[in-house]
Amino acid sequence: MKKFIYVILFITNIVVTYSLNFSVVPTRYEVELTKVSTNEIYITNNTTEPMRLEAYIEGDKRFGESYNLNDDIVIFPKKIFIKPGGRQTVRFRVKPNSKYIDGEYKSYIVFKEVPYEIKNGDKNSNLTNVSLITEIGVPIYGTKGESVITNKIDKIIVKRGQKNILVQINLENTGNTSSKFSYEIVSKRSITGLKGKIGMSAREGKFSINTEIPIPKELYNQKIKLLIKDQNDKVYYSNTI
Known part of the structure; x- marks a missing residue:
């Protein structure tokens, strides 16, 4: 068999x-x-x-x-x-x-x-x-036609570990297109590749996005700034962690 x-x-x-x-x-x-x-x-x-x-x-x-x-x-x-x-x-x-x-x-x-x-x-x-x-x-x-991004962010939870950052975005989407989130890590060191995708919501209704962002080894013990944006570069989260 x-x-x-x-x-x-x-x-x-x-x-x-x-x-x-x-x-x-x-x-x-x-x-x-x-x-x-x-x-x-x-x-x-x-x-x-x-x-x-x-x-x-x-x-x-x-x-x-x-x-x-x-x-x-x-x-x-x-x-x-x-x-x-x-x-x-x-x-x-x-x-x-x-x-x-x-x-x-x-x-x-x-x-x-x-x-x-x-x-x-x-x-x-x-x-x-x-x-x-x-x-x-x-x-x-x-x-x-025209894509309209309209959402209500209920909560963004960010937890940093040594090697990664856990991100959870809870939102309600009321537009006619999905919200597509990405991240950018800003540091004093010149390191490339510090951008990436987080995830996308449904076209409408309540949705939760969970992801894990890797931290480059060179930044394990460094303070970094995390930005979370949508596809139109609107910033939803900006904080030093």
């Missing part, structure tokens, strides 16, 4: 490592919903075996179940075969729809590995083999 363990990864702004059975690039798309757009996703088979995948559309319940692009994304092909170490191009088209009001929408294009089953007559069929089955979701963001 062959057992399959599914590794599910819904990616935003991260790089997919080659420890997975396959990888995809780019890892995020943003499209305008006022016109037809055609885009390409490149999939690489990171194994020494042929691979089969299936592609489908899925909404994001955390973002807002009503604000998805599910009915207006067309993928081709939906059944994908990639030779060992090979690469395949998958295209998708996003169509405009009069039902969309101004604001932001989101869906995932999900690529799921289809495992090869062991035939009953296989001499090794009584052995228990474990295979990792990869499933990756690529977020597709669609916007129409």
Whole structure:
């Protein structure tokens, strides 16, 4: 008997490592919903075996179940075969729809590995083999008209350790787009790479964002200034910790 363990990864702004059975690039798309757009996703088979995948559309319940692009994304092909170490191009088209009001929408294009089953007559069929089955979701963001960021911050909790900073943002979003938060660390030392993503809220409603920010080793015992901003560079938190 062959057992399959599914590794599910819904990616935003991260790089997919080659420890997975396959990888995809780019890892995020943003499209305008006022016109037809055609885009390409490149999939690489990171194994020494042929691979089969299936592609489908899925909404994001955390973002807002009503604000998805599910009915207006067309993928081709939906059944994908990639030779060992090979690469395949998958295209998708996003169509405009009069039902969309101004604001932001989101869906995932999900690529799921289809495992090869062991035939009953296989001499090794009584052995228990474990295979990792990869499933990756690529977020597709669609916007129409003016995006309005309106939120009420209930609380921002920041706790600093020696090696990291724990951040929790509790808010209620009342605009028509998600709030996307990032951070910046300011210090007296000249160190690069002190910026990064914290997370994003739902399009509307109450939401909690939790993340861990690494502190460079050179700053373990130094006072630093932490800034938390949204995608319009509005500062929500500025403090020396």
